[in-house]
Amino acid sequence: MTAVEAAPNAGARGITVEHLSKTFGSLAVLDDVSLQVRRGEFVSILGPSGCGKSTLFSLLTGVHDPDSGRCFIDGEPLAPSRRPFAWMPQRDALLPWRTVSGNVALGAEVAQGMRRRHARAATAHLLQDFGISEFADSLPHEISGGMRQRVALARTIAQNRNIALLDEPFGALDALTRTDLQLWLESMWRTERWSVLLITHDVREAVLLSDRIYVLSDRPARVVGEFSVDLPRPRTIDLLAAPKVAALEVELLHALGGTRSD
Amino acid sequence: MNSAADPEGRRTAPAQPWSRFFLPVIAVLAFLLLWECYARLVNPGPTVLPPLSQVVAAGWGDRINLASSLWPTVVEVGVGFAVSVTLAFLLSLVIQLIPSVRRAVLPLLIGSQTVPLVVLAPLFVVWFGFGLLPKVLLIALVTFFPIVVALLDGYASADRESVTVLQTMGANRWQEYRLLRLPGALPALFTGIRISITYAVVAAVFAEYAGAERGLGVYLQGASKSFRTDLVLAGVLVSAVITVVLFVVVTAVERACLPWHAGVKAVTP
Known part of the structure; x- marks a missing residue:
């Protein structure tokens, strides 16, 4: 996953984000964030609230410009005029x-x-x-x-x-509706195979939906871990009882906990 | 968020409160009754305050004059207001799309509202004569400002996340205006129209007072000069009724044009 400077993931089908950093005034929000979403992959970004996850999306969609870092689509550098990202905010708007x-x-x-x-x-x-x-x-x-x-x-x-950016899409819903929609989204994704980058602070949501999970630290956000979710699809509620899932959730919580600055 | 929805996910419409209609009617009736009682009990005299019943009877007796005076005023209000809304919309569009215009024009706009009508109305007669033009201009001047301000506020109040959604879709400034800011500003536009339409009749009467051949203002002037307080008050009643009718019409048009807005207001507390 670590990029080679000369040929950054050349040939990789999907989106590659490299060394993205952003500072607002004196506030460092993103610090050298690199990640990849392959074609048809469901990737989650898990991080504490207010860590700068949404800033990452605003850089990708072009609302803000990054201080440094680059973006590649299928190995080609991305033209700023042609954004391959479709953004969905937490509130439906x-x-x-x-x-x-x-x-x-x-x-x-x-x-x-x-x-x-x-x-x-x-x-x-x-x-x-x-x-x-x-x-x-x-x-x-x-x-x-x-x-x-x-x-x-x-x-x-x-x-x-190319890629749907979902920014805590179910954050404003009650727990029952949220679970329903997570399972629904998983089934939709299974048939359509969109490339998805999902922002969440909900460990269970990340596990239930993702192929891979990046864990971000508290501000400034850095990638502190990358986890593969090796679970069969379709994902179901019953799956949550599996020891493997519990073990992964604990691992993710530890990774998140290690990021706390206080 | 789900509380007002049935299991299929469809929301149920809230009931219309009865007080919407009856309370204002009761308040108006109470006011008119108070007038009648006061004028009869205290009896300040027919040139000071005749009772309502006498005013209505006098107005009815003079209905042909009153009606023929009313019509020119209604035309002035209609034309003047149409000009006002059109100009206000065009100006708001330019201000919104070219931000530097806002800074340039806003002081002029505000300044235009500080000129006293008493001074301006006779000047307009001197400049533009006794015809329709000075009335239309005066009505437009008086009613224009609240509409521009309402529109600009409406544009500015567009939902931030919706703006971002459109921007991430690659919308340009014009698309952002046409798809989001303009439709989102329509409720505010109607609020501005409802405020300024209440000034429109007064402005028309004022313009006629300053110089006109026909109109409610001329009628009022004549009645006032011959100390017919009953006819003056009858004319005032008519202009009040016209204003209320215009207000109700605007509200009805708003409901017909913006069905989504009443619904959004009912759902979001």
């Missing part, structure tokens, strides 16, 4: 005046420059896949929080980018 289908189409409309009607046609199948076609003509305030997250995820996928 749906447009309240657009129907469910309109919100999903927004992803295609803006990210792919489609006309509105064309975008709707192109994203109609997503409504079906995500189990939200029943609410296609509903406004966001008319549906539940769990449904809204599904719509937000559909909007993210509709952008048709």
Whole structure:
């Protein structure tokens, strides 16, 4: 996983982020973060709250510029104008005046420059896949929080980018809905095989969903560990009782605990 | 977040409170009753404060004059307000898309609101004559500012995360405006319109007072000069009713145009 300076992961299919650092004023937020997401891989970034995980996403999506570091897609340096990342915030940020289908189409409309009607046609199948076609003509305030997250995820996928960046997508939901949506997301991912980078501070969520997990330290965030989640798919609730899972969770908690500065 | 949703994930609509309609009606009736009782019991005299019933009777007796005076005023308000909303929208658009314009124009805008109407209305007659133009300009000047401010506030209040979502999608400034800031500012726009429409009739009457051939202002002036307080008050009642009607119409248009907004207000506490 460590990069060779001359040929940084050349030929690797997927996204490679190398030596990303960011300081806001005198506050160091990210310190030399390198990571990789292979095509069709589900990778989680696990870190304490407020450690700078979201800053990492803002660097990837181009909201902020990194102080240093580079990004490669399939081994090629990334042109800043062509961002391969589709971002989904913790709060769904749906447009309240657009129907469910309109919100999903927004992803295609803006990210792919489609006309509105064309975008709707192109994203109609997503409504079906995500189990939200029943609410296609509903406004966001008319549906539940769990449904809204599904719509937000559909909007993210509709952008048709290389990697979906999910920023604690289920953080604002109650525990039951959260578990439901985690399992639902896992099953969606299994059939579609998107490349996903998920930010979370929830150890169980990371284990339940990921192929690999990067553990970040408290601010400034550094990668302090990388774990493979060697569990069969589909992932189920019953899996959580397996000793292997418990062992991994303990390992992750230790890795997280070792990052505490206080 | 899920509390108001049924198991299928659909939310249920909240009930409309009865007080929305009845409380204002009761308050208006109470005010009118107080007027009637005071004028009859204290009896300050017909040139000071005639009772409501006499005012209504006098106004009804003079209904042909009153109606023919009302119409020009309604036209002025309609044209003036349309001009005002159009100008306000265009200016807000320019200010929003070209930030340096905001700094340049805002002092002028605020300054325009400090000019006293009493001074300006006769000047407009001197500059623009007795026709429709000075009335339209005065109405636009008075009603324009709250609408621009409401729009700019509405643009600025766009949800930050939604802005970021659009930016990460690669939206340019115009897309960000068209897809997010403008539709998000419409509730604020309607609030601004509702505030300024209450000034519109007053501004029209004022402009007519300063110089006009016909209109509610001319009617009021005539009645006032001949000490017909009952007719003055009848004219005032009519202008009040017109303003309330305009206000209600704007609210109805808002509900029809922005079905999502009433729903969002009902759901988010």
